[in-house]
Amino acid sequence: MSEPNHARRFTTIWVVATVIALPIVIFVLGPLLGQSGSEQASGQRTDMTVLAAVATPIILLVMLYLLYSVIFFRQPTGGALEGPAVRGDARIQTTWIVVTSTIVLGLAVFGTVQLEADYGSGSGNGPTPLTVPSGPKLPVQVIAQQWYFTYRYPTYGGVETPHLVLPVNKMIELNVTSLDIIHSFWAYQLGVKADANPNVNNVAFVKPTKVETFDVRCAELCGIWHGAMHDKGKVVSDGAFNTWIHEQQARFAAATKVLPPYSKTYLPEPTRRGG
Ligand SMILES: [Cu+2]
Numbered sequence: 040m041s042e043p044n045h046a047r048r049f050t051t052i053w054v055v056a057t058v059i060a061l062p063i064v065i066f067v068l069g070p071l072l073g074q075s076g077s078e079q080a081s082g083q084r085t086d087m088t089v090l091a092a093v094a095t096p097i098i099l100l101v102m103l104y105l106l107y108s109v110i111f112f113r114q115p116t117g118g119a120l121e122g123p124a125v126r127g128d129a130r131i132q133t134t135w136i137v138v139t140s141t142i143v144l145g146l147a148v149f150g151t152v153q154l155e156a157d158y159g160s161g162s163g164n165g166p167t168p169l170t171v172p173s174g175p176k177l178p179v180q181v182i183a184q185q186w187y188f189t190y191r192y193p194t195y196g197g198v199e200t201p202h203l204v205l206p207v208n209k210m211i212e213l214n215v216t217s218l219d220i221i222h223s224f225w226a227y228q229l230g231v232k233a234d235a236n237p238n239v240n241n242v243a244f245v246k247p248t249k250v251e252t253f254d255v256r257c258a259e260l261c262g263i264w265h266g267a268m269h270d271k272g273k274v275v276s277d278g279a280f281n282t283w284i285h286e287q288q289a290r291f292a293a294a295t296k297v298l299p300p301y302s303k304t305y306l307p308e309p310t311r312r313g314g
Pocket of ligand 1: 259261
């Protein structure tokens with residue numbers, strides 16, 4: 040009984056499966072791979088889709104070859120036969136090394152470039168970011184503390200608010216810091232997750248693109264009430280933001296007067312008292 044041409048048959052199966060799977064991965068799975076509340080979140084989602092699309096033919100190659108072997112290279116019943124000796128194939132080996140190296144190195148470059156392309160992809164780039172978006176930015180300071188976040192708006196008299204409200208389609212410069220121990224500021228739908236460390240100003244840029252309510256969480260275990268460190272933030276229209284911020288300025292006027300002056304970082308207690 041002559042063997043069929045396994046190489047050609049398997050390649051055909053693999054190519055057909057890839058052609059069917061790729062549009063599903065890009066158009067059905069892709070939109071599920073992240074959020075779209077900001078330019079940064081959408082950028083992250085596109086990057087995840089690219090990674091998933093590149094991985095699709097590779098996953099299919101491995102899984103289908105396993106399945107193909109189980110079905111067609113099965114040991115005949117009753118026999119315990121040695122397979123034919125395999126002594127390597129220069130063409131296959133060279134192709135494998137070149138293709139896999141190109142994919143891995145290419146994705147490493149892609150990932151690194153994309154991190155900077157989105158101004159740190161919402162991850163926070165430390166006190167002096169490598170790339171800064173041009174044009175006007177609204178600075179908002181995120182102050183983490185056990186166990187809540189507060190927000191200061193330095194361009195609105197340094198008022199400190201217990202909730203985060205942002206205007207839509209404006210570039211926001213988040214200055215993330217902490218008053219006590221390490222936390223992490225996570226605005227889920229906006230694609231922002233930035234370390235909040237005492238004595239550090241961690242800058243993350245984000246441009247919200249949707250009027251929506253988003254989740255704020257602490258993403259760094261920070262003590263017994265870490266799990267309760269969550270809130271809802273809001274992205275609102277320009278007009279609604281102006282109304283809100285002026286309300287906050289009036290409501291917290293007395294508190295603003297006794298706050299320490301706005302600064303990129305604040306010393307935690309008891310260092311604060313000691314100067
Ligand atoms: Cu925390």
